[in-house]
Amino acid sequence: MSQSTLPTRQGLYDPRNEHDACGVGFIVHIKGQKSHEIVRQGLDLLKNLTHRGAVGADIYAGDGAGILIQMPDTFLRAECDKLSISLPPTGDYSAGMVFLPRDAGNRASCEKLLIDIIEREQAVFLGWRDVPVDNQTLGVSVKAVEPFIRQIFIGRGASCPNQDAFERKLFVIRKQVENAVRDLKLDHGHSFYIPSLSSRTLVYKGMLLADQVGAFYADLSDELMESALALVHQRFSTKTFPTGDLAHPFRLIAHNGEINTLRRNVNGMAARRHSIASKVLGNDIHKLWPLIAEQQSDWHVLTTPLNYWSLAAILSLTR
Numbered sequence: 146m147s148q149s150t151l152p153t154r155q156g157l158y159d160p161r162n163e164h165d166a167c168g169v170g171f172i173v174h175i176k177g178q179k180s181h182e183i184v185r186q187g188l189d190l191l192k193n194l195t196h197r198g199a200v201g202a203d204i205y206a207g208d209g210a211g212i213l214i215q216m217p218d219t220f221l222r223a224e225c226d227k228l229s230i231s232l233p234p235t236g237d238y239s240a241g242m243v244f245l246p247r248d249a250g251n252r253a254s255c256e257k258l259l260i261d262i263i264e265r266e267q268a269v270f271l272g273w274r275d276v277p278v279d280n281q282t283l284g285v286s287v288k289a290v291e292p293f294i295r296q297i298f299i300g301r302g303a304s305c306p307n308q309d310a311f312e313r314k315l316f317v318i319r320k321q322v323e324n325a326v327r328d329l330k331l332d333h334g335h336s337f338y339i340p341s342l343s344s345r346t347l348v349y350k351g352m353l354l355a356d357q358v359g360a361f362y363a364d365l366s367d368e369l370m371e372s373a374l375a376l377v378h379q380r381f382s383t384k385t386f387p388t389g390d391l392a393h394p395f396r397l398i399a400h401n402g403e404i405n406t407l408r409r410n411v412n413g414m415a416a417r418r419h420s421i422a423s424k425v426l427g428n429d430i431h432k433l434w435p436l437i438a439e440q441q442s443d444w445h446v447l448t449t450p451l452n453y454w455s456l457a458a459i460l461s462l463t464r
Contacts, residue, residue: 170194173374179215181368187212187375188359194379206284210358210379211350212365213341214372216240221298223369230272230298236308237301238271239315241342242349244292251331252293258329259297259322266318268311269300277363287352292336294351301344308344313426315342320433355379 152158170190174183191210218235225232232238243259245252256273263270276294283291299318305311319342326337341348349362359365423430 170377171375177373179371179373181371183372183375184212184214184365184370187214187377188365190375191358191377191379192356194355194377206286207352207354207357209350210353210355211340211348211377212358213346213348213376215374216343216345216347217370217372219371220364220367220369224274225272225298228272228274230274232271232298233300236344237311239299239311239342239344240347241297241299242276242340242347243295243297244336244338244340245295246331246336247291247293248332251336254329254331255326255337258325262318262321262325263299266314267304268302268314268318271298271300273297278361279363280361282357282360283353290336290352292338311344313429315344317426317429317432318342
């Protein structure tokens with residue numbers, strides 16, 4: 146059992162019947178003033194959602210939790226200076242959070258593929274940063290599937306005239322990488338996942354309990370880690386298996402489990418593949434398929450009657 150793979154259909158179990166039920170919290174400075182206090186309050190808010198999560202026989206193993214914040218530019222510049230990574234101006238670079246296989250060979254294959262696609266899409270690979278973590282409070286079952294976590298820094302490149310175009314390019318890069326890694330069928334390829342890849346936001350999450358997120362990620366305790374908003378999520382995987390990639394929040398939104406997948410809409414999504422077009426993505430749209438991989442949380446959201454607008458939002462990537 147991996148951190149991102151559901152069991153196959155067997156006996157009375159069918160992965161098509163998976164449903165979610167979770168807790169969501171959001172805090173924002175109404176005037177957009179960034180501070181570490183917002184991050185701290187977001188983590189406190191997350192802890193207060195503990196009752197919306199669940200644990201198993203291992204009381205230190207949760208269904209997943211996380212926090213989405215604005216790009217912490219001051220913090221990242223300080224960290225990149227230590228690594229001799231020169232960051233472009235705010236908005237002209239992305240800091241992506243990447244879950245990688247712990248197996249060195251598989252990890253190297255995923256990293257090379259990611260860099261190759263970045264360069265092919267005429268963006269600029271700037272460097273890697275190992276994310277410091279403390280897994281002492283994690284349960285035995287979680288430690289067994291804990292990914293190797295790194296941040297990747299990507300420059301905008303001359304092919305993207307502005308930040309909106311850069312966001313769309315990052316989306317195109319991420320989808321190609323995810324599909325390409327899946328196609329490689331690596332022994333530990335299921336451990337590869339990109340929680341966030343944006344020039345605007347950054348996600349820290351994992352198969353964690355609500356009160357473990359701040360303790361696990363040392364970055365979140367740094368006073369330079371500042372944001373004007375914090376979106377937090379504590380997953381309650383009712384009728385579902387807890388997996389690291391399904392831990393929330395999503396890259397753009399979070400939901401509380403009231404939105405669930407309907408098979409009819411999944412089929413409808415597939416049927417619309419050849420009729421979907423985007424003025425802003427142009428021919429890049431053909432690089433994205435499969436647009437939504439099954440058994441992914443964003444797949445649950447995007448294939449419901451209430452949220453076809455979310456597909457349009459992702460395709461246009463407007464603010």
